[in-house]
Amino acid sequence: MDITTGIIALALGLLIGFAIAKLLEKGQASKTIDSAKKEAASILKDARSEGENIKKDKILQAKEKFIELKAEHEKVIINRDKKIEEAQKRTRDKESQVSSELARNKKLNETLVTRLDEVEKKRDFYEKKQEELERLHASQVQQLEVISGISAEEAKEQLLESLKETAKADAMSYLQSSLEEAKMTAQQEAKKIIVNTIQRIGTEEAVENCVSVFNLESDDVKGRIIGREGRNIRALESATGVEIIVDDTPEAIILSCFDSVRREVARLSLHKLVTDGRIHPARIEEVVRKTEKQIEQEILEVGKRTVIELGIHGLHPELIRVVGRMKYRSSYGQNLLQHSREVAKLCGVMAAELGLNPKMAKRAGLLHDIGKVPSSETEIETPHAILGMQWAEKYGEKPDVCNAIGAHHDEIEMKSLIAPVVQVCDAISGARPGARRQVLDSYIQRLKDLEDIAFGFGGVQKAYAIQAGRELRVIVESEKVSDEKASQLSFEISQKIQTDMTYPGQVKVTVIRETRAVHVAK
Numbered sequence: 428m429d430i431t432t433g434i435i436a437l438a439l440g441l442l443i444g445f446a447i448a449k450l451l452e453k454g455q456a457s458k459t460i461d462s463a464k465k466e467a468a469s470i471l472k473d474a475r476s477e478g479e480n481i482k483k484d485k486i487l488q489a490k491e492k493f494i495e496l497k498a499e500h501e502k503v504i505i506n507r508d509k510k511i512e513e514a515q516k517r518t519r520d521k522e523s524q525v526s527s528e529l530a531r532n533k534k535l536n537e538t539l540v541t542r543l544d545e546v547e548k549k550r551d552f553y554e555k556k557q558e559e560l561e562r563l564h565a566s567q568v569q570q571l572e573v574i575s576g577i578s579a580e581e582a583k584e585q586l587l588e589s590l591k592e593t594a595k596a597d598a599m600s601y602l603q604s605s606l607e608e609a610k611m612t613a614q615q616e617a618k619k620i621i622v623n624t625i626q627r628i629g630t631e632e633a634v635e636n637c638v639s640v641f642n643l644e645s646d647d648v649k650g651r652i653i654g655r656e657g658r659n660i661r662a663l664e665s666a667t668g669v670e671i672i673v674d675d676t677p678e679a680i681i682l683s684c685f686d687s688v689r690r691e692v693a694r695l696s697l698h699k700l701v702t703d704g705r706i707h708p709a710r711i712e713e714v715v716r717k718t719e720k721q722i723e724q725e726i727l728e729v730g731k732r733t734v735i736e737l738g739i740h741g742l743h744p745e746l747i748r749v750v751g752r753m754k755y756r757s758s759y760g761q762n763l764l765q766h767s768r769e770v771a772k773l774c775g776v777m778a779a780e781l782g783l784n785p786k787m788a789k790r791a792g793l794l795h796d797i798g799k800v801p802s803s804e805t806e807i808e809t810p811h812a813i814l815g816m817q818w819a820e821k822y823g824e825k826p827d828v829c830n831a832i833g834a835h836h837d838e839i840e841m842k843s844l845i846a847p848v849v850q851v852c853d854a855i856s857g858a859r860p861g862a863r864r865q866v867l868d869s870y871i872q873r874l875k876d877l878e879d880i881a882f883g884f885g886g887v888q889k890a891y892a893i894q895a896g897r898e899l900r901v902i903v904e905s906e907k908v909s910d911e912k913a914s915q916l917s918f919e920i921s922q923k924i925q926t927d928m929t930y931p932g933q934v935k936v937t938v939i940r941e942t943r944a945v946h947v948a949k
Contacts, residue, residue, distance in 0.1 A: 641680045641697050649673050649680065651706050652697070662708035665902060665939065666715040668891030669693035685871045685892070687755035692718050726751035733764065737771050739790050743822035750793065752800045757871070763800070766856055767793050773852035774845075783844055791831035791849050794819055798832075812836045877934070880923050884916060898935040899924070905942045913938045 643649065653660045653673060660671055668689045672681040680697070684690040696718045700706050703714075730751030734742050742750075753764035774792035775785040798815030809817075816833030827843040834841045835850045874892040877899050881890035886907035891900045901920065903913060917938040924934050 641682055641694055643678045643680065643701070646678060648701055652680065652701070654706065654708075658708060659706050659711065662711045663693065663696070663715075664891075664893070664900070665889075666712050667693040667696065668889065668893070668900075670893035683893070685874045687757065688722060688752075689891075691755060692722055695721065726754070729754050729764070733768060733793070737768065737775075737789055737793060738786070739771075739793060742790075743824075746794065746797065746818070746822050746824075749797045749800050749818070753796070756800055761857065763796060767796055769856045770795060770849070770852045773855055774848055777848050777852060778845065781844070781848070783848065787825065787827060788845050788848055790824070791828045791845050792852055794824070794828065795832050795835050795849050795853060810836070810838055812838045873928070876928060877924065880927065881920055883923070884920060886912075886916070894935075897933065898937060901936065901938045903938060903940050905940050908938075908940055910940060913940045 651659070652663075652671075654662075660673070663669075664671055667684075668686070669682050669684040669692075671693070672683060674681070682690055682693050682697075684693070692715065696711070696714045699714050699718065700711065703710075727748055728751070730747035730749070733750055734740075734747055750764070750767070753767055754762070756763040771789045771792035774788035778788035779785040794815065796811065796815065797818055798809070798811030798813070801809075801811075801814065812833050812835055816829050816839070819829045819832050827845050830839070830842045831846040831849040833839045834846045835853050837850075841847055841850075874896050877892040877896060878890045881887055881899060881901045886903045887901055888904050889902040891902075892898075893900055899920065901916070903916065908916060917936045920938075921934070921936045924936070
């Protein structure tokens with residue numbers, strides 16, 4: 428009983444507590460709501476006041492912007508009014524000018540009409556006078572016909588015949604005197620042009636030899652160049668095709684070869700080998716290969732310098748290379764590059780004196796002997812003038828230049844005025860005393876023919892004429908030529924030389940067959 432009463436009392440207490448808590452919570456919530464309403468009312472009040480202020484500011488800004496736009500618009504209107512007034516003023520001025528021009532033209536028209544009337548009257552007067560003169564002339568002619576007994580047409584014919592005979596005689600005498608004077612003047616002018624050209628071009632004599640002297644610091648180097656049992660000197664001769672003469676001449680070695688390029692390759696290779704100190708067959712072949720590449724590059728540089736010095740532009744690179752190769756060629760003992768440079772300068776001066784194109788004349792003069800530098804054996808059989816003309820046509824030279832190259836030895840007909848100028852300048856350069864040596868050129872040709880005979884046989888890789896043409900050294904390909912065939916080849920070449928050539932003394936034919944086995948260790 429007591430427990431139940433206790434539970435009921437506890438439950439009543441809890442309910443009463445919960446009711447009291449709800450009443451307290453409700454009172455607190457009402458206070459919070461009242462304070463929130465008061466705060467919201469104050470915020471709305473502040474917002475309204477701030478909105479009124481912003482509205483006033485915007486209104487003021489709008490008024491200021493309106494005033495500015497109004498001022499700008501008034502300026503535009505004022506400027507437009509000014510322009511309209513200026514245009515109206517110009518229009519009034521033009522109208523006044525036009526009216527004054529019209530008045531002046533009206534006066535001029537009236538004056539012209541008056542003058543035309545006067546001219547018409549004078550023309551009628553002169554026409555009447557002309558008719559009277561014609562009547563008087565006809566009556567005078569009739570009177571003369573009656574007096575002379577011949578008609579006017581017959582008298583005219585007789586007068587014309589006499590005048591023709593007199594004029595013909597006078598014309599013939601004048602023509603004869605003019606021709607004689609022209610011949611004398613032409614001869615004097617031609618001599619003057621040639622003399623002035625030769626005086627203004629003074630070049631050194633350029634005579635080429637077939638021997639170069641290689642100077643040494645001491646005679647001890649000669650033994651190293653010769654090598655053990657002569658292997659170094661044989662390797663050098665085989666690689667370059669140059670005869671190397673080592674004699675008692677102190678501190679000097681003689682290099683003998685008709686081909687200037689091969690001789691220069693040998694000289695530079697010897698210089699590199701002696702400077703480096705390593706002289707053996709493998710090193711010799713390596714240095715010779717590098718020197719040949721260096722010479723090719725030097726040939727190109729020489730061609731470029733020559734073209735620039737002469738003021739020739741737009742020349743094809745292959746023609747520039749051919750010009751460079753002229754440095755190592757000779758014509759009758761005269762250096763071909765020096766000869767071509769001299770002919771180019773002579774052509775330029777003579778063309779300028781004659782009123783021709785000096786640049787084109789220089790171009791033709793420089794290229795006139797490019798056919799003397801053949802690049803293959805088949806081209807050797809073609810005359811050098813025709814070969815040079817073919818090259819010039821191939822590399823885009825103008826027809827006048829090509830014709831001058833081909834006609835400078837009369838192989839073809841001359842079709843331009845530059846062609847005889849090139850021919851004359853070529854003769855001037857080559858005909859001076861001491862400029863050329865016929866014997867040297869025939870000697871070089873004989874050595875070339877010796878080498879060409881060797882190249883006519885199969886399996887021949889290289890052929891060198893040495894010992895002034897007394898020995899022909901032939902290097903064959905070991906894969907194509909056996910030892911037995913090498914001996915037979917030597918005999919056949921000697922028989923071919925004996926039957927086809929005329930030469931002093933004897934020619935020794937040496938055929939070299941070499942086999943190499945090369946492996947690389949990696």
